[in-house]
Amino acid sequence: MKKEKKMTLTLPAEELMACGHLACQGCGATLAMRYMLKALGQKTALCIPACCWAVIDGPYPYSSLDVPIYHCAFETAASTATGVKAGLEMTGDSETAVVAWAGDGGTFDIGLQALSGAAERNEDIIYVCYDNEAYMNTGIQRSSATPYGAWTTTTPVKHFKTRPKKDIVAIMAAHRIPYIATASISHPEDFVKKMRKAKDIKGTRFFHVYAPCPTGWKSRPEDTVKLARMAVQNAYFPLYEIEDGDKVTLNLKLKDKKPVNDYIRIQGRFRHLTEAQVASIQAEVDARWERLLKNCAA
Amino acid sequence: MKKVMMGNHALSYGAKLARSQVIAAYPITPQTQVVELLSEMCSDGTLDAKFINVESEHSAMAACIGASVAGARAFTATSSQGLALMHEMLHWAAGGRHPIVMGNINRSMAPGWSIWTDQNDSLSERDTGWMQYYCASNQEVLDTVIQAFKVSERLMIPGMVILDAFALSHTYEVVDVPDQALVDKYLPPFKPEIRLTPSDPRAFGGLTGSEHYFELRYKLQKYMEKAPALIEETGREFEKIFGRNLGLVDAYRCDDADFVFVTSGTAGFTARVVVDEFRKSGLKAGNLRIKVFRPFPFAKVREVLKKVKKAAVVDRNCSYGAHGIFYQEVKSALYGEAGMPPVFGYIAGLGGRDITTDSFKEVAAHALAKDKADEEIVWIGVKK
Numbered sequence: 001m002k003k004e005k006k007m008t009l010t011l012p013a014e015e016l017m018a019c020g021h022l023a024c025q026g027c028g029a030t031l032a033m034r035y036m037l038k039a040l041g042q043k044t045a046l047c048i049p050a051c052c053w054a055v056i057d058g059p060y061p062y063s064s065l066d067v068p069i070y071h072c073a074f075e076t077a078a079s080t081a082t083g084v085k086a087g088l089e090m091t092g093d094s095e096t097a098v099v100a101w102a103g104d105g106g107t108f109d110i111g112l113q114a115l116s117g118a119a120e121r122n123e124d125i126i127y128v129c130y131d132n133e134a135y136m137n138t139g140i141q142r143s144s145a146t147p148y149g150a151w152t153t154t155t156p157v158k159h160f161k162t163r164p165k166k167d168i169v170a171i172m173a174a175h176r177i178p179y180i181a182t183a184s185i186s187h188p189e190d191f192v193k194k195m196r197k198a199k200d201i202k203g204t205r206f207f208h209v210y211a212p213c214p215t216g217w218k219s220r221p222e223d224t225v226k227l228a229r230m231a232v233q234n235a236y237f238p239l240y241e242i243e244d245g246d247k248v249t250l251n252l253k254l255k256d257k258k259p260v261n262d263y264i265r266i267q268g269r270f271r272h273l274t275e276a277q278v279a280s281i282q283a284e285v286d287a288r289w290e291r292l293l294k295n296c297a298a
Numbered sequence: 299m300k301k302v303m304m305g306n307h308a309l310s311y312g313a314k315l316a317r318s319q320v321i322a323a324y325p326i327t328p329q330t331q332v333v334e335l336l337s338e339m340c341s342d343g344t345l346d347a348k349f350i351n352v353e354s355e356h357s358a359m360a361a362c363i364g365a366s367v368a369g370a371r372a373f374t375a376t377s378s379q380g381l382a383l384m385h386e387m388l389h390w391a392a393g394g395r396h397p398i399v400m401g402n403i404n405r406s407m408a409p410g411w412s413i414w415t416d417q418n419d420s421l422s423e424r425d426t427g428w429m430q431y432y433c434a435s436n437q438e439v440l441d442t443v444i445q446a447f448k449v450s451e452r453l454m455i456p457g458m459v460i461l462d463a464f465a466l467s468h469t470y471e472v473v474d475v476p477d478q479a480l481v482d483k484y485l486p487p488f489k490p491e492i493r494l495t496p497s498d499p500r501a502f503g504g505l506t507g508s509e510h511y512f513e514l515r516y517k518l519q520k521y522m523e524k525a526p527a528l529i530e531e532t533g534r535e536f537e538k539i540f541g542r543n544l545g546l547v548d549a550y551r552c553d554d555a556d557f558v559f560v561t562s563g564t565a566g567f568t569a570r571v572v573v574d575e576f577r578k579s580g581l582k583a584g585n586l587r588i589k590v591f592r593p594f595p596f597a598k599v600r601e602v603l604k605k606v607k608k609a610a611v612v613d614r615n616c617s618y619g620a621h622g623i624f625y626q627e628v629k630s631a632l633y634g635e636a637g638m639p640p641v642f643g644y645i646a647g648l649g650g651r652d653i654t655t656d657s658f659k660e661v662a663a664h665a666l667a668k669d670k671a672d673e674e675i676v677w678i679g680v681k682k
Contacts, residue, residue, distance in 0.1 A: 042499075045495070045496060047364065054504070057501060058501070059504060059505040059506065059507055060504045060506040060507070060510055065499070066499055067496055067499050068496055068500055069501040069504070070503065071505075072363070072364070072503070075356065076356070076360035078357075079322075079352060079357035079358075079360035079361050080361065082322075082350060082360075082361045083322060083360060083362060083366075084364035086320045086350060086365050087319070087320055087364060087365030087367070087372070087494075088368045088370075089348065090319040090320055090347070090348060090368075091319075093368075093495065096496055113354065114356075114357045114360065117354070120353070
């Protein structure tokens with residue numbers, strides 16, 4: 001008899017996110033939430049500020065998640081989570097993982113002060129930034145996470161964004177918090193593994209999760225996971241973790257680093273870029289990659 | 299136990315005796331001693347609470363909201379610019395029905411930088427849905443913090459305990475510090491019906507369409523309307539245990555008065571010196587100190603003023619383009635009722651300028667000389 005091939009499911013089977021949520025088709029942020037909850041389990045409390053997820057979850061009185069959510073003000077994900085953690089501990093629950101779950105605008109821009117404060121105090125929370133590289137919920141306005149070259153409704157093609165994306169991971173590393181990781185919806189095993197590792201660490205843990213947005217990137221909904229994977233494979237968004245601010249570990253080595261051009265060219269937001277401009281993006285990605293490898297070796 | 303303490307420490311002792319569980323605060327003059335003492339109490343174990351040194355007042359209120367929704371009793375204190383920075387979160391705390399109690403030291407808003415008292419900071423938060431108590435003594439500050447938690451947690455509406463910068467915050471008075479056991483009897487632990495917990499997963503404050511939002515705010519007002527009776531009831535209960543009544547207003551020699559100064563905060567006690575002098579010279583004067591500004595004690599104000607021939611409201615604030623804010627409220631309380639006295643409006647003491655007995659005498663001289671209240675503002679002690 002032929003030996004049956006057995007597939008092992010590496011991700012937890014538990015689903016804490018139901019269908020019926022309000023995300024756009026092909027939304028990367030929904031996958032990010034689903035994987036995070038698989039990793040953390042039901043004993044999780046979320047603080048969600050203004051961002052796509054403030055809507056995706058569903059309108060009052062519905063919720064598509066089987067964990068409690070506090071919808072908080074735009075700039076308060078980290079400070080609200082700090083309070084929730086303190087409140088739960090004072091009422092006898094020190095087990096629940098308290099997660100601040102914010103978009104890039106709520107993290108890189110308006111929520112940065114509260115995040116920095118919480119990180120400096122090393123609050124016992126997990127902060128997850130799902131990054132779709134613009135204010136997508138309000139209709140695709142640029143944030144400081146918007147990359148060089150991108151069109152948004154406030155960086156029109158004639159004045160596309162000419163400044164690079166803010167390096168949020170370096171900012172968080174400078175706070176010397178115990179754990180920082182990048183993660184991508186294209187690599188759920190890596191994401192879940194790191195989230196589980198983070199769960200057992202005490203103090204501020206920060207995740208930067210790459211979450212493509214077909215609506216804002218002008219890409220095809222079916223290309224969301226593909227785009228996320230391409231960004232990992234061409235080192236546009238490499239997967240790595242930083243412990244205690246300086247111990248850098250690359251989670252996925254790239255033997256055959258792909259060019260960024262293919263990734264850029266299937267997104268409408270970059271359509272206007274000339275070859276020379278794409279080459280400059282490539283040069284910047286290469287330089288960042290070299291720096292990362294050097295930091296890993298150090 | 300009697301202790302000599304500053305107004306700021308009366309806030310700290312109130313928060314301690316109320317067994318606050320989470321305190322998140324950011325320093326601002328003249329509030330700092332409130333949180334310094336609480337921080338000490340938390341670190342030496344006198345108070346079993348988490349003290350969070352947040353990086354702004356905005357985060358202070360956000361953290362209090364988080365703690366409150368998780369089921370903990372939360373306290374903070376601030377002043378002026380700090381309160382203004384919190385503004386968004388004040389709406390959030392009330393709209394989310396989180397019964398946080400906060401001390402606010404009345405300090406003038408910049409520019410120019412001023413650390414001295416007036417009420418424009420807290421009165422700018424009039425419509426956020428917070429209850430506001432204006433205190434006039436350190437004893438009242440301490441007592442009111444304890445009462446405010448009881449009222450707030452019953453109604454799930456936050457409360458602000460307010461005191462004048464320096465005139466009260468840094469003034470030392472004898473304060474009777476109640477027994478912890480008696481306070482525990484008066485104020486049971488905070489046990490909200492619904493809280494943020496994985497064992498009962500709910501989404502709080504999500505996207506709310508026009509088919510629901512209106513009702514949520516209607517309920518906030520309906521619960522606010524229950525507050526006056528509840529404040530009086532819990533005030534009487536407080537009196538039974540501790541011997542001090544905590545009401546909506548504090549009327550001094552008003553019963554047979556022809557002329558009444560209407561005040562708030564510490565200025566009232568200065569008015570009473572003048573009231574006593576007037577009484578000696580044959581003028582039946584009185585002082586109505588409005589303690590609770592939100593909810594506004596309309597019925598109580600009417601009840602006291604209906605017997606009076608003239609009332610003069612002295613405001614330490616200004617709603618620019620309108621008038622003194624207490625003046626407007628008092629007028630609106632009396633409007634449409636038969637037999638109400640004319641009400642005169644005065645603005646005094648902005649930016650901490652002293653309101654003295656002479657100020658009240660000037661107010662009285664103006665009001666007594668007139669039969670009808672003109673609509674323009676009468677400024678007391680301003681260099682025109």
